[in-house]
Amino acid sequence: TKEKYQGNEFAGVVTGLAWTAVGGEILFVETSLSKGKGALTLTGNLGDVMKESAMLAHEYLKSHAEQLDLAPEVFADWNVHVHVPEGAIPKDGPSAGVTMVTSIASAFTHRKVKKNLAMTGEITLRGKVLPVGGIKEKILAAKRAGITEIILSAENQKNLEEIKEEYIKGLQFHFVNTVMDVLDIALLNTKVKKPAKSV
Amino acid sequence: TKEKYQGNEFAGVVTGLAWTAVGGEILFVETSLSKGKGALTLTGNLGDVMKESAMLAHEYLKSHAEQLDLAPEVFADWNVHVHVPEGAIPKDGPSAGVTMVTSIASAFTHRKVKKNLAMTGEITLRGKVLPVGGIKEKILAAKRAGITEIILSAENQKNLEEIKEEYIKGLQFHFVNTVMDVLDIALLNTKVKKPAKSV
Amino acid sequence: TKEKYQGNEFAGVVTGLAWTAVGGEILFVETSLSKGKGALTLTGNLGDVMKESAMLAHEYLKSHAEQLDLAPEVFADWNVHVHVPEGAIPKDGPSAGVTMVTSIASAFTHRKVKKNLAMTGEITLRGKVLPVGGIKEKILAAKRAGITEIILSAENQKNLEEIKEEYIKGLQFHFVNTVMDVLDIALLNTKVKKPAKSV
Amino acid sequence: TKEKYQGNEFAGVVTGLAWTAVGGEILFVETSLSKGKGALTLTGNLGDVMKESAMLAHEYLKSHAEQLDLAPEVFADWNVHVHVPEGAIPKDGPSAGVTMVTSIASAFTHRKVKKNLAMTGEITLRGKVLPVGGIKEKILAAKRAGITEIILSAENQKNLEEIKEEYIKGLQFHFVNTVMDVLDIALLNTKVKKPAKSV
Amino acid sequence: TKEKYQGNEFAGVVTGLAWTAVGGEILFVETSLSKGKGALTLTGNLGDVMKESAMLAHEYLKSHAEQLDLAPEVFADWNVHVHVPEGAIPKDGPSAGVTMVTSIASAFTHRKVKKNLAMTGEITLRGKVLPVGGIKEKILAAKRAGITEIILSAENQKNLEEIKEEYIKGLQFHFVNTVMDVLDIALLNTKVKKPAKSV
Amino acid sequence: TKEKYQGNEFAGVVTGLAWTAVGGEILFVETSLSKGKGALTLTGNLGDVMKESAMLAHEYLKSHAEQLDLAPEVFADWNVHVHVPEGAIPKDGPSAGVTMVTSIASAFTHRKVKKNLAMTGEITLRGKVLPVGGIKEKILAAKRAGITEIILSAENQKNLEEIKEEYIKGLQFHFVNTVMDVLDIALLNTKVKKPAKSV
């Protein structure tokens, strides 16, 4: 079913953009933390490449704890569970990388995710944001869902030229090169009221 | 075989609604706890998506122990076994999510499950209840089995309009948005006599 | 080959009834215990559903140690090995559930299994005994093998009506609802001379 | 290639009889022990059923340590490696059970295996020896290889009737019911000079 | 998409040369370290042979810590994550061996990787560099990407003869025999500002 | 590519003989040790049977530490990594057994491998050396590569009769029955300068 944007009350819930056989769609990445030994659990009918995106996101944050004002040992002390509803739909590909890294970062920092924001882009281990496909379809889906700001890889800027002006009107784009660019834009300094952490 | 509703004497036994090639059916989700290190065991010929539902249910409860008046360490100290009879029938899909989270919650809290109640709905990690398919067939199966109250996702309310009034007569519906809504309705404050816990 | 009933000298050896492409057969479930950390090992060319039956049996007994006068920690201190001869024949399905739970219970309690008794039925985690198929063929096989008492699910009682009186003559049936019913009938209070336990 | 009997200087080396597409063959089961935590390693291109035979043999001996004058903790302190040359040939089936249990028992007890002896038969967890197929072909192969004594399941005695007297002449048969019968015949009281144990 | 060389600011990022159905390409191998027990994690949609290259690289460096002025225990105390963007493209083959060993070595030593350098070659456990295929296509891709120096196995020198002089003009080649040759050329003595290590 | 013999400077590097669809070839088995808990890692695109050869080699040496003047605990304290270049070529079969056991023994003892020596033969757990196929093709490949001494199973001696005298001229053959025979011939008493061990 065609989803609507769902607000930003929850830490660890971030809106992504997917591209399927039937067009673009928004999807949500959810992260929950629980006391443990640093394990990473992935659910939501995810393919291997999408699972690797979550591993990259987790590892990237582990090596950049300081920049996020996190104690480094936090990653060894909490288990991370990343879920992408809806379970009946198989999902794969690297383009949820930015959404996953933002979701996990929000869960650990308790920082709110910017409102009405969606994003798509592959991430690498050193923190680059790579371009992805299906930009046009994803933008249409974002607009339909009530999104007003979109984060894309700088290398995807060229893809906007192929899209009619009217489709883009009212949307603000952020073109980024690095994961830190993404987190700077996406994570607010206000903290959520309902942290995604269990003791 | 077409099952009948089986009472609520046991903690951890919750009635779900399934949708198969030959129509709707009720099914039972059973949970048993045993002293351990927090492992989750799943039986009943379950497919990967249905197994993920149990993982989500377990993780959700772990991060919401406080709201259920449970000591947080309880999830690290008890192994959880979730079973869905009947073993000869392969089962899959996300729609048993609400049934699983209620079953595990009942096992941990010892709270009785409301009588003559059945439910269907996908759950997410942050506790949303998503709509599922086969609503008409499931309602017919519930009625046939002696069910009088049904929990559905609020987003499934629209599916009732397609069903003839006479089929729904005598059934009370609860339309929910969150897992907490489900647990508030399904779990009574009275405790069961036979807890699903072994020492 | 067509087996004969083999006596009840050994704890942990229980006679089941199977239904194959070439008719009914009796089979034996054997359990042996060895000091360990509570692991469950399954052999005999068993399919996934049959393996799940053994997991259910093990878990059920773990949560009902008290009713069997067993110290609860016994399940954490002993490894359980369940075997179903004959290794060349693949076996599957849930109908050996009652046989497996009786076999493991006999091994732990050292109680003798009733003589000339066979059984068939699926078990659930909460201890229900569910009906299974092939009742007619299984009864014929039991009689041929020298069995005189048979335990069936109460829901299988109706299947006896389709069987000619003469086939059933001389057989005593026990129709049960729960695993505890099965154990009450099958396990004698006398202890075996050769316990199935190694130190 | 057609093997010859290879003497009994080594503990843990026992001669079995196999039945392949091209007729009967003798095979050797080798066991080696090394200090560890009781792990069982299986090599020789073995199928699942043959691997289960080794698991049954190991478990059986564990529960019958006393009868073999072995300290029970010996099985927890030594790793067992069972190998069946030749690696290029896939092997499967339950009929090497008696050979495997004799091989492991010889390795642990350091007792010599009787000279010019071969055997075939499935074993069960409680120590029964079940009949197996291909008896005629196996006997011919044993004779060709210089074997003079053969252990078979008592239930295989009938298979000898179909074999011409001249083929059997000069061979001594032992028909057994239990694993203990096998070990009594196969293991001498003299100890080998080269134990199959590493410290 | 056709990548460009991306500088040498990051430790643990090394440029390799790949050969695909559609011609040569440059690829990047990224390594990140995090406190742990010496585990090796591999992402980037890698096939088994490419994963083995990373295992060889890790093991080689472990046994040559001294030559790189590394404390030997460093490999037991840090987890290594090696990633090859882009996740959507399956990658395999042994030719990234030199790139992987340079990437991991740079991450551990914090030494900068030489600028505008690319490399291709299989490595072995004792540190030999073996020749690989697709040299012509790889060189063309390197030039297109702005690479000016290339490391190849000495056994690949003969492959340059088949390439037109003009394609090679402006490129400096290093023909090597061992992994140590590669590291001597590729790793500068200056340290990076952003180490690939998390505490 | 057709390899040349590569000297004996490195401990743990041993020359084997392989037989492929396109004729005989020499191959190298490399072993590297690193401090650990006795794990065995295998790389080089090896099939299951070839992996089993390495397991047999490792286990054999473990049980014969004394004969090689090795402290028995050395096998529990060092991880063993065995690699067979070249990664792009799948390899399988039991005939590298002698090469593997020599390679691991050389790595542990630091003893040099005899110069210009190659070998082929399956090993068993008790230390027998079994005959293998492709002898003619392997000998031609050895000669082409500059090998002057070859170790074969005594049971392969007959295969030399089918080979023209001129092909064998200049080659010295060692026909062996046991792994100890192989190690006696292949391992010199001089120690290598570069041990294959990391601390």
Ligand SMILES: [Ca+2]
């Ligand atoms: Ca939906």
Ligand SMILES: [Ca+2]
């Ligand atoms: Ca959707």
Ligand SMILES: [Ca+2]
């Ligand atoms: Ca049924």
Ligand SMILES: [Ca+2]
């Ligand atoms: Ca049913």
Ligand SMILES: [Ca+2]
């Ligand atoms: Ca049989």
Ligand SMILES: [Ca+2]
């Ligand atoms: Ca039978």
Ligand SMILES: [Ca+2]
């Ligand atoms: Ca052979």
Ligand SMILES: [Ca+2]
């Ligand atoms: Ca043979």
Ligand SMILES: [Ca+2]
């Ligand atoms: Ca791309």
Ligand SMILES: [Ca+2]
């Ligand atoms: Ca590319």
Ligand SMILES: [Ca+2]
């Ligand atoms: Ca090559």
Ligand SMILES: [Ca+2]
């Ligand atoms: Ca080659």
